[in-house]
Amino acid sequence: MTPTFDMALIQRGARLRRSPYFDATLRAGCRAYTVYNHMFLPTRYDDLHAEYERLRTGVTVWDVSVERQVEITGPDAFEFTNLLTPRDLSKCAVGQGKYVLITADDGGIVNDPVLLRLGENHFWLALADSDVLLWAKGVALNSGLDVRLCEPDVSPMQVQGPKSKEVVRRLFGDGVAGLRYYFFAETDLDGIPVVVTRTGWSGEVGYEIYLRDGSRGVELWDRVMDAGADLGIAPTGPSDIRRIEAGILNYGIDMTLDTNPYEVGLGWQVDHGQEGDFIGREALARIAAEGPGRRLAGVEIAGGADGEAIGFVTSAVWSPRLQRNIGYAMVPTAFAESGTRLRVATPDGEREVVVVRKPFVDPDKEIPKS
Amino acid sequence: MTPTFDMALIQRGARLRRSPYFDATLRAGCRAYTVYNHMFLPTRYDDLHAEYERLRTGVTVWDVSVERQVEITGPDAFEFTNLLTPRDLSKCAVGQGKYVLITADDGGIVNDPVLLRLGENHFWLALADSDVLLWAKGVALNSGLDVRLCEPDVSPMQVQGPKSKEVVRRLFGDGVAGLRYYFFAETDLDGIPVVVTRTGWSGEVGYEIYLRDGSRGVELWDRVMDAGADLGIAPTGPSDIRRIEAGILNYGIDMTLDTNPYEVGLGWQVDHGQEGDFIGREALARIAAEGPGRRLAGVEIAGGADGEAIGFVTSAVWSPRLQRNIGYAMVPTAFAESGTRLRVATPDGEREVVVVRKPFVDPDKEIPKS
Numbered sequence: 016m017t018p019t020f021d022m023a024l025i026q027r028g029a030r031l032r033r034s035p036y037f038d039a040t041l042r043a044g045c046r047a048y049t050v051y052n053h054m055f056l057p058t059r060y061d062d063l064h065a066e067y068e069r070l071r072t073g074v075t076v077w078d079v080s081v082e083r084q085v086e087i088t089g090p091d092a093f094e095f096t097n098l099l100t101p102r103d104l105s106k107c108a109v110g111q112g113k114y115v116l117i118t119a120d121d122g123g124i125v126n127d128p129v130l131l132r133l134g135e136n137h138f139w140l141a142l143a144d145s146d147v148l149l150w151a152k153g154v155a156l157n158s159g160l161d162v163r164l165c166e167p168d169v170s171p172m173q174v175q176g177p178k179s180k181e182v183v184r185r186l187f188g189d190g191v192a193g194l195r196y197y198f199f200a201e202t203d204l205d206g207i208p209v210v211v212t213r214t215g216w217s218g219e220v221g222y223e224i225y226l227r228d229g230s231r232g233v234e235l236w237d238r239v240m241d242a243g244a245d246l247g248i249a250p251t252g253p254s255d256i257r258r259i260e261a262g263i264l265n266y267g268i269d270m271t272l273d274t275n276p277y278e279v280g281l282g283w284q285v286d287h288g289q290e291g292d293f294i295g296r297e298a299l300a301r302i303a304a305e306g307p308g309r310r311l312a313g314v315e316i317a318g319g320a321d322g323e324a325i326g327f328v329t330s331a332v333w334s335p336r337l338q339r340n341i342g343y344a345m346v347p348t349a350f351a352e353s354g355t356r357l358r359v360a361t362p363d364g365e366r367e368v369v370v371v372r373k374p375f376v377d378p379d380k381e382i383p384k385s
Numbered sequence: 386m387t388p389t390f391d392m393a394l395i396q397r398g399a400r401l402r403r404s405p406y407f408d409a410t411l412r413a414g415c416r417a418y419t420v421y422n423h424m425f426l427p428t429r430y431d432d433l434h435a436e437y438e439r440l441r442t443g444v445t446v447w448d449v450s451v452e453r454q455v456e457i458t459g460p461d462a463f464e465f466t467n468l469l470t471p472r473d474l475s476k477c478a479v480g481q482g483k484y485v486l487i488t489a490d491d492g493g494i495v496n497d498p499v500l501l502r503l504g505e506n507h508f509w510l511a512l513a514d515s516d517v518l519l520w521a522k523g524v525a526l527n528s529g530l531d532v533r534l535c536e537p538d539v540s541p542m543q544v545q546g547p548k549s550k551e552v553v554r555r556l557f558g559d560g561v562a563g564l565r566y567y568f569f570a571e572t573d574l575d576g577i578p579v580v581v582t583r584t585g586w587s588g589e590v591g592y593e594i595y596l597r598d599g600s601r602g603v604e605l606w607d608r609v610m611d612a613g614a615d616l617g618i619a620p621t622g623p624s625d626i627r628r629i630e631a632g633i634l635n636y637g638i639d640m641t642l643d644t645n646p647y648e649v650g651l652g653w654q655v656d657h658g659q660e661g662d663f664i665g666r667e668a669l670a671r672i673a674a675e676g677p678g679r680r681l682a683g684v685e686i687a688g689g690a691d692g693e694a695i696g697f698v699t700s701a702v703w704s705p706r707l708q709r710n711i712g713y714a715m716v717p718t719a720f721a722e723s724g725t726r727l728r729v730a731t732p733d734g735e736r737e738v739v740v741v742r743k744p745f746v747d748p749d750k751e752i753p754k755s
Contacts, residue, residue: 029638029699029700030419030514030635030637030638031419031420049400049401049420050401050419050420053514053637119522120522120526125519144400144423145516145519146515146516146519146520147519148642149495149515149516149517149519149520149523149642150516150519150520150522150523151523152489152490152520152523153519153520153521153522153523153524153525153526154523154526154527155523156490156523156524156527156664157524157526157527157528158526158527265400267400267423268399268400272518272519294526329399330399
């Protein structure tokens with residue numbers, strides 16, 4: 016289930032972009048990078064379980080500059096952005112963010128960004144790993160809408176964990192620290208221009224600081240580290256363990272262009288009743304009416320067993336808190352009920368799997384449903 | 386110029402796809418992978434100069450499954466595909482390929498694939514590193530054209546070098562080995578379905594074998610290796626040295642969405658006189674008339690020097706054959722003439738640069754202008 020070959024050498028060519036924090040991540044001893052949106056993403060500085068504990072109990076900093084933005088401006092920016100996503104953006108105020116899906120004509124998921132509404136006709140989409148700028152430019156071509164699309168100089172870092180609130184309070188004051196979930200503030204740190212959002216990919220309390228001047232990455236990094244030094248702040252990679260426990264999905268594996276919102280439990284994102292049009296409307300209405308033929312289920316994976324495989328596992332991880340292997344599996348809807356027993360093939364033989372409710376921990380704790 | 390930090394660890398997550406040849410590349414001792422089109426690309430098995438010599442004098446095998454295909458079919462596939470590229474595809478016969486650019490509305494380069502015309506209304510685009518499937522799906526939305534777009538199960542490998550002809554002859558016979566440049570044949574190897582093209586990214590004689598059944602990658606790999614064993618066939622990564630010497634550009638660095646064909650010396654790709662329409666027509670006509678304000682020049686980079694930097698270097702490499710540092714630099718058109726002396730900043734101080742003609746070697750040898 017877990018990869019048996021964990022590391023490979025990657026050549027650092029100029030084709031792959033470096034984040035404004037890159038030198039700071041090297042200096043901090045980053046031990047592994049992956050590639051995401053044509054850019055290096057730091058994934059590990061320490062033992063993964065140690066990083067997970069730090070996230071759960073303290074405060075961690077992740078360089079997520081790879082969440083590249085698509086910026087949408089121009090007189091028709093609202094109508095165009097609303098066209099890109101099944102969510103009804105008339106319910107998104109200026110200064111507010113939303114977790115949204117970008118859907119294709121057949122309802123397939125193109126991306127699942129955090130959307131920020133910076134003005135009536137000014138939006139950012141903080142992207143998962145696919146070229147949404149190309150998608151949006153293609154859509155714009157014959158849309159008859161007047162929009163400008165670009166990738167601005169914006170590079171987020173995440174500050175996550177129960178002590179992140181104190182770090183953000185020290186840096187930006189009570190107002191920013193007290194932001195409601197998915198709201199944001201445009202501000203600066205002694206002249207370093209940033210947007211601070213109450214968002215994250217951890218299931219813990221957290222913030223993202225969107226740096227608006229790529230030349231000042233290391234400076235911002237150092238300020239954040241200094242502000243949390245006595246709280247034990249440390250850089251980590253995004254925590255796969257914590258996000259799976261929290262029921263959060265990873266674009267490119269748990270959901271792809273070949274899956275639709277209803278299959279992956281994100282049907283609540285589709286506002287069928289809205290006035291505005293959106294791409295995939297017809298297909299998604301049909302899928303909603305018929306019900307999806309398969310679903311992404313939460314699963315617990317037992318030790319040795321043998322039998323017949325069904326569906327496929329998309330993510331799996333050992334949860335130190337639950338002391339269990341947990342993950343997601345795409346299975347026929349008939350097998351997606353809690354308690355269903357299945358088996359999966361793994362490189363080490365077959366294992367028994369039980370379908371369970373997501374999220375795996377803290378079902379009442381906030382998860383990214385905003 | 387050359388990266389000072391050459392390697393980093395990359396975590397192999399399930400999000401990044403593996404090629405059908407992946408197990409064979411591991412077995413063959415691949416020492417470095419990069420990521421390209423959300424997939425692992427083997428870049429190195431041996432010393433880069435040893436790999437270069439093997440390519441120049443023998444025969445090498447590269448796993449380039451990362452050249453994912455966009456397949457375009459349906460009654461309007463010809464018109465749609467012609468819309469995507471400034472080349473006049475009415476001059477591309479069934480059974481023929483073309484090196485094409487995909488351009489955006491402003492003339493920016495979306496990708497530079499090899500296009501294969503498999504039928505009147507059946508095309509593949511073998512992609513460089515950007516999500517052209519999303520671009521094409523976006524363009525198709527309001528185009529009024531009836532096309533089907535997908536990523537088929539097709540995974541190319543390159544067989545390159547002067548002895549590649551003999552390997553292909555042994556595997557597929559004289560007809561396939563004798564294919565003209567950029568033509569192809571649909572065939573099979575004892576039931577393994579493939580398309581063999583007379584193409585490559587090396588400046589040497591070469592072929593690509595497009596595997597059409599991802600379950601048979603290792604089998605195909607072994608057959609190719611066996612056929613060339615006595616010729617010293619060996620797996621390598623794509624050779625940056627050889628491609629720069631040959632004047633070949635690398636998408637994502639030498640050209641991007643922010644550069645246009647005229648800036649990078651690919652203006653010959655734009656068929657202004659054609660009947661069909663194409664995206665970027667107006668912008669490219671304007672740029673052609675005005676002339677680009679900057680150009681990608683070939684440069685030779687000297688040893689130590691100091692002075693003022695101008696433009697930026699996109700690629701640079703030590704050429705063992707020329708015993709010189711060579712590369713490309715984007716510079717104002719006024720500085721793009723051969724013989725112009727410039728200086729560039731490098732991590733090790735400033736160096737003198739001379740603008741020279743591309744390609745750097747064998748100017749009369751075939752380069753990918755088909």
